[in-house]
């Protein structure tokens with residue numbers, strides 16, 4: 206098919222599209238702030254509920270865990286005390302006092318207690334983890350439901366932090382009323398989440414990924430030093446005797462007649478198992494299930510279908526969080542109840558002494574940590590653009606590396622999700638309504654900018670281009686996913702028609718719809734790397750699941766770029782522009798959500 210160009214010079218055409226984004230004067234990086242009330246399209250703040258868990262058809266509040274735990278502990282204490290009266294139990298405890306073997310006999314290093322590197326890493330670890338965990342909760346609150354199915358079908362969650370999706374708001378043929386994923390987000394208390402406010406997933410992610418990298422580096426150094434120095438013997442079980450010893454320790458603790466504290470040189474069975482699980486199982490699992498949530502990984506390895514899908518990964522990721530919280534709580538309780546001053550001397554000063562200096566240093570460290578804890582949310586809300594800038598500078602490139610693998614996975618018809626969550630702010634311009642009413646007969650897609658042959662393609666012309674169909678996974682930044690079949694025109698075919706100039710680096714997709722920003726109105730748009738346009742799976746879709754695209758899902762045209770998260774897939778596409786840089790567009794961050802919600806512009810994870 207031949208499509209006639211509108212003008213021979215691509216460059217002069219650019220400015221008319223840019224004008225769609227005119228948003229007045231830009232603010233300095235220090236002047237921008239998150240204004241609760243105007244944030245995220247002024248959706249009213251709605252707070253998370255305490256998580257409930259589905260058991261069969263009933264939803265049970267996790268608050269029940271408190272009385273259940275207390276009752277369970279009381280019964281366990283009574284039982285353990287009774288058991289210790291029996292001769293066979295006394296023999297068992299005598300045979301397995303708690304500490305399996307004596308690792309200090311193997312490794313001289315251990316005999317001298319905790320080395321300085323270990324003590325410092327222990328401190329860094331808790332600081333990094335507290336930000337990681339709080340920002341992680343904030344990310345969860347942006348889609349406050351956990352499922353085991355990749356389609357995230359409403360009603361199929363196993364954990365939720367808000368009421369069910371209103372039944373009368375799931376009809377996607379009434380798009381104005383439909384419950385969007387954004388409607389579903391909830392806020393957290395600011396001392397708990399970072400930064401607390403509803404739908405601040407973009408900011409929370411900079412904290413989560415930033416501290417994740419620090420935590421992983423700290424962990425990698427820790428692994429290396431553990432093995433180099435032989436300290437690993439403290440926390441790796443070296444014989445099956447660890448099991449009876451753990452049981453013995455548990456009975457001794459529960460009977461409230463504690464075993465001797467030998468933690469300086471020799472952990473008991475329960476400690477060995479708990480530390481081993483935390484360091485060598487939970488931590489790597491957190492990393493792995495984090496990666497499994499990346500669209501780029503799923504689209505490379507075909508994981509949207511099967512047991513490694515993002516929803517299973519979110520569930521396991523959450524289970525690791527629960528383990529870590531329980532571990533930290535128990536660890537702290539034990540530090541306090543098994544000889545606080547001794548224990549603090551071990552981990553703070555590295556000596557087996559009774560110095561009060563250890564307590565002083567510990568209290569100072571805790572005060573600093575509490576101050577950091579309390580500052581994180583207010584600082585983020587006051588300086589969101591700084592948080593984003595620091596995030597892009599430090600970890601943006603690491604995230605960007607994940608755009609390398611080709612998103613080649615496609616799925617079977619049977620994998621298509623029965624319900625794909627809708628998201629975003631609908632177009633409400635008269636022009637859009639008129640075009641829609643006319644069945645897109647008068648619609649024309651403008652493609653301009655740094656191209657040899659700028660064109661305007663009517664809906665009929667687009668349909669006449671080679672049609673490409675794909676069944677692919679969708680990953681929203683908020684945490685929900687789904688699989689759908691998309692039919693449309695490959696961007697590579699469009700590129701053949703318009704012939705981008707060598708200077709073109711980015712492709713801007715302009716929507717008919719406004720974004721839902723704080724106070725400034727503005728067109729929704731997003732910029733994509735030119736290299737992604739040659740992927741066979743990067744398409745402008747006009748069909749979904751075999752039917753013409755509905756308004757809810759982006760009629761007449763929506764982008765699919767399977768490298769990236771869902772927010773970059775502009776719906777209701779009005780025009781496309783090839784540019785060298787996006788610095789002059791909108792607020793210059795590469796897209797509407799990048800400008801207003803502080804997302805990154807490369808989002809393969």
Ligand SMILES: Nc1nc2c(c(=O)[nH]1)N[C@H]1C(S)=C(S)[C@@H](COP(=O)(O)O)O[C@H]1N2
Nearest residue numbers: 627628629630681716729758771772774776
């Ligand atoms: N114009 C426009 N496009 C948009 C959005 C939007 O708000 N405006 N939201 C994005 C987000 S966050 C997601 S996850 C996907 C959702 O696509 P779906 O509604 O078809 O599931 O659309 C993206 N495209």
Ligand SMILES: [Mo]
Nearest residue numbers: 681682771772
């Ligand atoms: Mo999204």
